[in-house]
Amino acid sequence: METADLGLPVDVPSTALFTDHYELTMLQAALEGGTAERRSVFEVFTRRLPEGRRYGVVAGTGRVLDAVENFRFDAGLLGFLRERRVVDDATLQWLASYRFSGDIWGYPEGEVYFPGSPILRVEGSFAECVLLETVILSILNHDSAVAAAASRMSSAAGGRPLIEMGARRTHELAAVAAARSAYVGGFETTSDLAAGFRYGIPTVGTSAHAFTLLHDTERDAFRAQVDSLGRDTTLLVDTYDVAEAVRVAVEIAGPELGAVRIDSGDLLLVAHRVRQQLDRLGATETKIVVTSDLDEYAIASLAAAPVDAYGVGTQLVTGSGHPTCSMVYKLVARAESADPKAPLLPVAKKTTGGKTSVGGRKWAARRVDEHGVAEAEVVGTGPVPPELADHQLLVQLVKAGQVVAREPLDVARDRHAAVRDRLPLSATQLSRGEPVLPTEYL
């Protein structure tokens, strides 16, 4: 992770404009009305998991911490807001000195979540908290969607390694975040160099049809690749005839050939044939990498095939059918007045038309059975029952504006694997079903 500090090219000078226009106009109205300084508690949660999913995966927490730290309005941004008359001068002046000075608690990255889980809790003045809504939701909704897909794929893959290859299927910077989330969810490597650069994720590459087509013959292409990259390279064998390509590949690289990649056709059938052929040719250690529109179901269907690694693109970076979560950022409690000592009142939207929420500042704990297996997500607003005290889920991430819980990405990755292992077995069933844990409100 040694290069992560360099930041470029995916750092941005400020995250303050990743903000919806109305956050600033509400701020202006609250400043003018004298309510902006009321102590407030906002919570991020989701009312439901994507249809049929058994659990959600919290990802992006580390990026949220970066975003909060870099949420600053410099002269350029303020000039833009002034020129566009988004808010008045008093508000601009307030924004110029903006630094988040409150507290943030949250589920640590890699944790799982369920409907109603208070995934993130942001506390401070209304003014300082309301501004963070858009960027926090952007990050968590995107990153968690990808991590959930990655987690299902890594379950489906058993112990076989997964390579993230989706950069070309999503926005170029979303791709970097997606590679990061995939890593948290259980992927081993990425093809995305920017993700390697920014987050230290191991990068790998195979070869493309273009390289073969550049050469006069497939043999020329294989020879050029092996000569330059060594015998342990991965040769792409489906440009013309697969059997012929495998024959030539082993002829050129010898049984030390690292791997062959199959990127089209009936992967189950082709993998079996290629394995038999490789073995016949003595290349018993040569691995088979398959790619081509894989999702968790396709991966699971290849469990009995002689496949050594999966490269996954589109379906990973688009959340395997669910490219976003439905996380919301809601005011759940606020002070009666701007007095810092004023007590907090629970608040909640109440209409018959839906989108209602549960007011009050919440804790959450995961109740486990005598074998340590999770049996319920317990969410409450009162005191924490003593038997749940050691099973609480929220940890402090930011204290008085200072990030206090930065951690290497590997910690989040390991956490996810450990947490998933403690869910009931049906959590990793791919078939559609209910959340694997019920959410209980105390």
Next chain:
Amino acid sequence: METADLGLPVDVPSTALFTDHYELTMLQAALEGGTAERRSVFEVFTRRLPEGRRYGVVAGTGRVLDAVENFRFDAGLLGFLRERRVVDDATLQWLASYRFSGDIWGYPEGEVYFPGSPILRVEGSFAECVLLETVILSILNHDSAVAAAASRMSSAAGGRPLIEMGARRTHELAAVAAARSAYVGGFETTSDLAAGFRYGIPTVGTSAHAFTLLHDTERDAFRAQVDSLGRDTTLLVDTYDVAEAVRVAVEIAGPELGAVRIDSGDLLLVAHRVRQQLDRLGATETKIVVTSDLDEYAIASLAAAPVDAYGVGTQLVTGSGHPTCSMVYKLVARAESADPKAPLLPVAKKTTGGKTSVGGRKWAARRVDEHGVAEAEVVGTGPVPPELADHQLLVQLVKAGQVVAREPLDVARDRHAAVRDRLPLSATQLSRGEPVLPTEYL
């Protein structure tokens, strides 16, 4: 569009690492093997439209031009590649002076496309072209997916304005590109301040439930908002009881109240009731803005409702069920040798397993009937028939490495509206069907 030049905060110093690892290893092998300088033609196309869609929308072209211009390997990036041993020193040296010096032709931004349309054609040495694959596909696949959804929504909305509100549902920088694509596809405004800053798109805001909940009563909230933002503001009326909220809103703001926003419930029913109530209260000019999980179908279903504007989030930024296109970047022709005068040979992947392509450098034209209505997408590799000469679709975007076709975003937006108007009427049917134009190969 006056602030677009400032660049921040979504500019990145270099786009060169938005690249898959294998592009660089292939480059190394081609440099070493003496094939890197073979003149090459790569084309971007898609084999199919998303299931049931009638047409695709090209978006992101302007961003592609920025990406190509900024594709540079500085010392930091080269140091990373060296440290990770991605490629050898000779390749690093080659990368250090990388500037794209070839030509790019493409469908202009806002054009529509069909299966097989050569959306972008990149010509130069193999080495300089192959490196651009990942970033070009990232941009076009993402941006075009959003633009296609936007175009369908804007058809469904008739002339009513659409507000892009999806920032919180997607990656924070993907959101900026999504707002840009939505604008090309027919949206009027965005809530995303970064999109306003970077691309000059008009930004707008309404109000959130949090603002109402911050106050002791809804009346207090409305008064604070109107006092600060004026009577032409948009008040959110579904936090508690809609009818009561509308009554109080008009009482406070008077009939000059700009708009009310409805964000939950049965929008058709509620919009009718709110319209009647507003009219009864004399607020006949007060507009109704609806939001809440809208897609093109929900928008169409509100055609008969008294709705003045639609705010669209999730379904827009996730491409309304199709968050990515399936565009690919394929080598279609290359020279026999590194001699700059060597003739180009068409090349194509040929296997029985699928993913085959049509070799050869292509032109494309849209054949129209006597009324000027499009009737076919014609794609060819030979000479252009004289009757199609004036209907060609590809324009030169980059000439010898220099961008020659930069244009304001409004031009792309206007182009899209004009092009869509010249498609057969069934193009804007929302029901699933075949591409509205057949693709003919000459």
